[in-house]
Amino acid sequence: xxxxxxxxxxxAATLAAALTLSCIAGPAGAQSEPAPPAAGAGWVHAVTLMGxxxxxxxxxxxxYADPGAPKGGLVRLGAQGGxxxxxxxxxxxxxxxxxxxxxxxxxxxTESLDEPFTSYGLLAEALRVAPDxxxxxxxxRENAKWHDGVAITxxxxxxxxxxxxxxxxxxxxxxxxxxxxxxxxxxxVTFTFTETGNRxxxxxIGQLPVLPKHWWTxxxxxxxxxxxxxxxxxxxxxxxxxxxxxxxxxxxxxxxxVADYWGKDLAVNAGRNNFGTQRYEYFRDGTVLxxxxxxxxxxxxxxxxxxxxATAYDDFPAVKDGRLIKEAFPxxxxxxxxxxxxxxxxxxxKNPRVRRAFNLAMNFEEMNRALFYGLYKRIDSYFYGSELAxxxxxxxxxxxxxxxxxxKVPPSVFTTPYKNPVSETPEAVRTNLREAVRLLRExxxxxxxxRMVNKAxxxxxxxxxxxxxxxxxxxxxxxxxxxxxIGVGTSLRVIDQAQYQNRLRNFDxxxxxxxxxxxxxxxxxxxxxxxxxxxxxxxxxxLIGIKDPAIDALIExxxxxxxxxxxxxxxHALDRVLLSHDFVVPQWASNVSRTLxxxxxxxxxxxxxxxxxxxxxxxxxxxxxxxxxxxPR
Numbered sequence: 001x002x003x004x005x006x007x008x009x010x011x012a013a014t015l016a017a018a019l020t021l022s023c024i025a026g027p028a029g030a031q032s033e034p035a036p037p038a039a040g041a042g043w044v045h046a047v048t049l050m051g052x053x054x055x056x057x058x059x060x061x062x063x064y065a066d067p068g069a070p071k072g073g074l075v076r077l078g079a080q081g082g083x084x085x086x087x088x089x090x091x092x093x094x095x096x097x098x099x100x101x102x103x104x105x106x107x108x109x110t111e112s113l114d115e116p117f118t119s120y121g122l123l124a125e126a127l128r129v130a131p132d133x134x135x136x137x138x139x140x141r142e143n144a145k146w147h148d149g150v151a152i153t154x155x156x157x158x159x160x161x162x163x164x165x166x167x168x169x170x171x172x173x174x175x176x177x178x179x180x181x182x183x184x185x186x187x188x189v190t191f192t193f194t195e196t197g198n199r200x201x202x203x204x205i206g207q208l209p210v211l212p213k214h215w216w217t218x219x220x221x222x223x224x225x226x227x228x229x230x231x232x233x234x235x236x237x238x239x240x241x242x243x244x245x246x247x248x249x250x251x252x253x254x255x256x257x258v259a260d261y262w263g264k265d266l267a268v269n270a271g272r273n274n275f276g277t278q279r280y281e282y283f284r285d286g287t288v289l290x291x292x293x294x295x296x297x298x299x300x301x302x303x304x305x306x307x308x309x310a311t312a313y314d315d316f317p318a319v320k321d322g323r324l325i326k327e328a329f330p331x332x333x334x335x336x337x338x339x340x341x342x343x344x345x346x347x348x349x350k351n352p353r354v355r356r357a358f359n360l361a362m363n364f365e366e367m368n369r370a371l372f373y374g375l376y377k378r379i380d381s382y383f384y385g386s387e388l389a390x391x392x393x394x395x396x397x398x399x400x401x402x403x404x405x406x407x408k409v410p411p412s413v414f415t416t417p418y419k420n421p422v423s424e425t426p427e428a429v430r431t432n433l434r435e436a437v438r439l440l441r442e443x444x445x446x447x448x449x450x451r452m453v454n455k456a457x458x459x460x461x462x463x464x465x466x467x468x469x470x471x472x473x474x475x476x477x478x479x480x481x482x483x484x485x486i487g488v489g490t491s492l493r494v495i496d497q498a499q500y501q502n503r504l505r506n507f508d509x510x511x512x513x514x515x516x517x518x519x520x521x522x523x524x525x526x527x528x529x530x531x532x533x534x535x536x537x538x539x540x541x542x543l544i545g546i547k548d549p550a551i552d553a554l555i556e557x558x559x560x561x562x563x564x565x566x567x568x569x570x571x572h573a574l575d576r577v578l579l580s581h582d583f584v585v586p587q588w589a590s591n592v593s594r595t596l597x598x599x600x601x602x603x604x605x606x607x608x609x610x611x612x613x614x615x616x617x618x619x620x621x622x623x624x625x626x627x628x629x630x631x632p633r
């Protein structure tokens with residue numbers, strides 16, 4: 001399980017208590033294995049992939065939320081780019097979605113941020129999982145309603161599921177093994193799966209944002225029929241803790257807390273959604289975004305540029321006097337692959353030797369010294385930073401899994417642990433560049449007049465780096481200089497975010513930066529990330545274009561793993577095979593989230609174990625602090 005395709009990260013956790021299960025599951029129809037605690041247990045208030053839920057049916061609030069938190073005040077959040085869409089359904093396919101729109105909608109369940117893989121009822125008061133994991137039924141809360149007072153019904157849930165699946169490639173991939181949704185009673189909805197034994201599907205379904213059928217199938221104020229398959233700037237009807245109050249297209253959007261929000265007294269919401277107003281402010285350029293924070297035009301920034309963290313703030317008066325707080329929070333319980341990714345649909349990137357040559361040419365060690373102030377480490381796994389990352393050579397259950405695809409994977413999977421090239425000395429740099437040239441020659445290239453060209457066609461090997469923020473220029477230029485030494489021609493194209501998204505949706509790029517966040521419960525999303533079926537679907541997350549039968553088989557082993565050791569073995573095997581193909585040039589990462597905030601806010605004594613700072617969900621406006629700092633504008 002990982003990020004919901006639109007609404008955000010599923011902050012998973014480190015291992016807590018493994019289920020006493022056994023074996024790796026096969027595809028649908030395999031021998032029945034012990035199921036998660038909720039399967040066949042009747043109606044339950046929560047479902048988890050690990051042990052038992054931390055919070056019982058009568059819990060009052062999450063430990064990391066303060067039910068006594070004051071309500072009110074304004075928080076301003078900064079975003080880069082713009083927006084022209086309030087429609088979740090076509091997000092990722094059409095237009096640029098406004099970043100706060102998820103505040104309008106409740107989902108069937110919500111995740112706890114201080115325990116592993118556990119979902120509690122939100123719109124649903126309870127759920128019931130079939131013993132064979134072939135279906136799940138959700139029972140809606142009787143008082144759940146839309147902002148116009150209309151009750152939320154099973155028909156809304158069914159319509160939402162069918163609409164997302166029919167109109168969004170990402171949702172279609174995410175829910176590809178959910179055969180149907182149907183009303184099962186006045187407040188019950190049953191989802192039937194095309195397979196049995198998939199332990200995370202009940203929780204995946206719980207992430208579904210529920211939309212108001214009566215609003216989307218009705219007419220707007222001008223009498224025009226609404227179209228859920230198109231972008232819209234009409235403020236949509238929601239059910240969540242906030243509603244859209246006003247907006248300036250492409251520039252800002254303001255959400256206000258709903259005073260009579262139906263779910264305000266639920267235990268899962270106690271101490272959350274404390275701000276009276278949340279405003280999203282948009283800025284076209286990353287450099288302007290930094291200066292806007294300094295100018296007190298928004299309140300909170302997650303700083304992901306090492307140079308800024310090291311140099312842009314310490315001499316700033318507001319930091320020195322404590323009005324602007326610079327603080328790092330630990331990032332736990334999730335992994336990530338961020339990398340320069342190759343579009344393998346293009347012939348020049350189909351050969352793994354070519355792709356490895358690019359990795360050999362990148363001098364990360366010099367980048368880290370000169371550009372990143374030594375703040376980063378090199379990523380060496382698709383699940384970097386978590387226990388799911390492969391290491392050493394395969395053994396035991398992992399090796400047994402790899403043996404089943406031995407004829408379909410590179411031999412190095414069994415003999416050589418993956419390592420990125422290291423360029424710590426001038427001698428190492430030269431050695432790596434010589435090896436890169438050797439690999440390119442093996443791939444059918446040769447150097448002519450200082451350029452690397454295809455021996456058969458004479459076509460030069462060139463690459464265009466595609467980005468939407470100019471901050472990456474300082475990284476790509478030294479990388480380009482190294483590539484030039486081995487005869488590879490490069491160019492950098494920085495375009496606006498809307499154009500960038502369109503080109504990615506249509507796989508119209510050579511190389512770009514990609515990022516795949518991973519929870520500690522990988523599952524169905526792996527099909528969209530790396531699966532053959534998603535490679536040619538516009539808007540999918542398989543940007544690389546991977547079509548590999550061994551990877552497809554290992555993805556299924558991950559999804560159908562029946563216990564924690566099985567998840568680890570299958571994910572290690574998948575990670576190892578992905579790495580062996582050199583689909584990407586891994587970039588860099590840190591184990592902390594570096595943030596800056598204007599000192600107007602307070603937070604509970606306990607922060608989420610796996611949600612970094614928890615800002616702004618469980619924080620609140622601090623009148624005393626704001627009096628010293630000054631009120632936000």
